[in-house]
Amino acid sequence: MVQKNFKCDNCIENKDSVFNVLTPQEKEQLLKSHTCTFFKKGDIIFKEGDRPSGLICLSEGKVKVFKEGVGGREQIIRMAKPFGFIGYRALFAGGNYISSAVAIEDCTICVVEKDILIRLIRTNGDLSLGIIQAFASELGFSNSRTVTLTQKHIRGRLAESLIFLHDTFGYEQDDATLKVYLSREDIANLSNMTTSNAIRTLSTFASEGVISIDGRKIKVMDHYKLQRISDLG
Amino acid sequence: MVQKNFKCDNCIENKDSVFNVLTPQEKEQLLKSHTCTFFKKGDIIFKEGDRPSGLICLSEGKVKVFKEGVGGREQIIRMAKPFGFIGYRALFAGGNYISSAVAIEDCTICVVEKDILIRLIRTNGDLSLGIIQAFASELGFSNSRTVTLTQKHIRGRLAESLIFLHDTFGYEQDDATLKVYLSREDIANLSNMTTSNAIRTLSTFASEGVISIDGRKIKVMDHYKLQRISDLG
DNA sequence: TTATCTTTGTGTTATAAAACACAATTACAA
DNA sequence: TTGTAATTGTGTTTTATAACACAAAGATAA
Known part of the structure; x- marks a missing residue:
């Protein structure tokens, strides 16, 4: 300091x-x-x-x-x-x-x-x-x-967090990569879940083509789908 | 109206x-x-x-x-x-x-x-x-x-809700009965749990002597114990 | 460069709480 | 006053998610 x-x-x-x-x-x-x-x-x-x-x-x-x-x-x-x-x-x-x-x-x-x-x-x-x-x-x-955080399921909570991160920090110049680089643990603590589940669910989202992951770099591939996952709960 | x-x-x-x-x-x-x-x-x-x-x-x-x-x-x-x-x-x-x-x-x-x-x-x-x-x-x-609401277990959430109800509405003249008469469903919706679980857990609290129940009338018998259940989570 | 710690990733098990099903009671309305 | 709906209560089953265990990769420091 x-x-x-x-x-x-x-x-x-x-x-x-x-x-x-x-x-x-x-x-x-x-x-x-x-x-x-x-x-x-x-x-x-x-x-x-x-x-x-x-x-x-x-x-x-x-x-x-x-x-x-x-x-x-x-x-x-x-x-x-x-x-x-x-x-x-x-x-x-x-x-x-x-x-x-x-x-x-x-x-x-x-x-x-x-x-x-x-x-x-x-x-x-x-x-x-x-x-x-x-x-x-x-x-x-x-x-x-x-x-x-109390009512949505893991997928919904994580999707909402990713949308929140976009709303707060926006995208990089590519208009897709979240302009914030968090540890999986921080993402978990934001979304009220364990680190394991954050890792797992991020992987699932990636395999579904909703996002793509490269280390801490998260690219939103399908914003509409992400919103839908969040809305469904 | x-x-x-x-x-x-x-x-x-x-x-x-x-x-x-x-x-x-x-x-x-x-x-x-x-x-x-x-x-x-x-x-x-x-x-x-x-x-x-x-x-x-x-x-x-x-x-x-x-x-x-x-x-x-x-x-x-x-x-x-x-x-x-x-x-x-x-x-x-x-x-x-x-x-x-x-x-x-x-x-x-x-x-x-x-x-x-x-x-x-x-x-x-x-x-x-x-x-x-x-x-x-x-x-x-x-x-x-x-x-x-996201981290405490059912018992902790319910205990906290009862304490909240006391803090908000106080006790009747007997210095024990909560001065608010809610349905089990409302208690559940306050505590983020199903109605069944609210009913069940209230019964458990009563059998443990923490509270006593008479319909919608809830009497806090052991405020210290209730606080402990809430604190433990 | 090697050793150590942290982070990420994945499979398995355990469990808290929801979901379901169905009585019993109470409140309410026709 | 009788039927209907709402509330309360209890047992059983299912499930979402935590907890655990451990491997691999990366970062950090000696």
């Missing part, structure tokens, strides 16, 4: 940012009160029980957010890419983190001080509404996941 | 309300712009796909909020009692409802117009923060549920 003293303006200035509604002066406050840090692949950014210090924005790299369940079994509940936020739930709920975040690629994150953020929310109604809307979407996602 | 033209001030004025931070004038606006409605036990308050018209507050009765999953199988994701809100996620996310709400007792609900609410959020920072905090808590709950 190396401190860097550059400004990663993108976290605040990118076109999809909730901070777009801020005035130039307000943005300036944020830019002044943020710190940037570098994390190596595999590093823990925060873990269950830690106290949140501020709003974390991912400037570079990818992150998995997970909870540990029965017997330490890991369930991935979110994945983040630039310029998404992580750990904001605990920040606003007031307590400590109830999930952990680990870099799945080398990452740069920047942290905005909590006090500054709260002050901005209090004074800028549009920012408030943006944050409320973000939470509402995230809650909808979480509720949907609860149902599909 | 009978229209009633009384004012159910409690939704806005009760001591735990997020609206407590409003000025008297702001409260007056809310009171003027709300409508109250009566629902019989079993009535649908809203269902998946409906468009939210305003913020729904439960003034009397109890409500289950659920999603339909694979093959129409119902998963209860929330339960509400006075003076809790329901359906606010869709309201703020902007789309239609992705869950349904059904009265499990005769209910009175009041609805605050969306526009008024948005206007208040825009101008009152403390209200914004209160709503953001409510969302953050709810999201934490949902994430935790995802993990326990």
